[in-house]
């Protein structure tokens with residue numbers, strides 16, 4: 001989709017981090033925006049920020065892990081902004097910990113938001129996008145959705161699920177005019193990882209860099225984006241041998257440093 005001006009995007013997770021930065025980046029391209037997240041106040045603040053850039057924006061408070069609320073976002077976008085061209089599924093939570101401390105609830109909660117909270121709005125948007133014969137779906141996975149790192153089991157599993165969904169979706173939609181981009185960021189400086197001690201080798205990148213990558217992915221119809229480029233080193237080692245990948249995670253403390261290691 002080369003021309004974004006006056007098109008409409010629905011962004012989940014728009015109140016913070018990558019979703020917020022993407023809202024601002026797409027607004028600068030002239031897109032009108034439907035912004036979704038659970039908390040109304042920060043969402044309204046982003047909507048006001050976006051409106052100051054001269055585009056229309058509506059705040060749609062919703063919990064994407066609730067199927068009716070997630071599906072309702074698509075309908076609300078069509079009613080309030082008249083069309084839907086781009087869906088960015090950025091809502092997510094980071095559930096992690098040493099495996100012995102995790103419960104089945106932790107895994108269910110993470111899948112409910114990160115995986116089903118992605119699938120529900122996509123399925124609701126598909127009939128309209130396919131009927132109009134154009135559109136773009138952007139799904140946020142993670143480098144953790146290509147190489148799972150230790151202590152991240154619930155999160156990594158949900159991000160592998162998003163990647164599998166997106167890869168299949170992209171092939172299913174070939175020839176329909178609807179494109180799919182999967183985004184695989186490494187560490188990004190957002191509230192999601194606040195308080196974590198991250199080693200210099202995987203220093204968090206700004207959310208704005210991911211947002212720019214998303215805009216480029218939409219314009220260039222990129223199937224996948226992995227960033228930053230240093231993430232390829234881990235994926236290459238893992239491709240050579242999963243145990244080499246595991247070694248790199250441990251040796252460089254890619255899972256984050258514990259209190260005792262700082």
Ligand SMILES: NC(=O)c1ccc[n+]([C@@H]2O[C@H](COP(=O)([O-])OP(=O)(O)OC[C@H]3O[C@@H](n4cnc5c(N)ncnc54)[C@H](OP(=O)(O)O)[C@@H]3O)[C@@H](O)[C@H]2O)c1
Nearest residue numbers: 013015016017018037038039063064091092142188190192
């Ligand atoms: N930060 C990183 O290092 C990193 C790396 C790779 C991938 N990612 C992925 O990028 C995406 C955005 O993450 P971020 O770093 O921008 O995190 P963030 O700053 O914490 O933002 C997460 C957003 O998701 C929303 N959200 C959470 N649960 C929700 C729910 N049940 N329903 C609706 N909205 C919900 C939050 O708003 P409310 O709390 O108001 O609902 C917030 O707007 C996530 O999918 C994340 O997994 C992040």
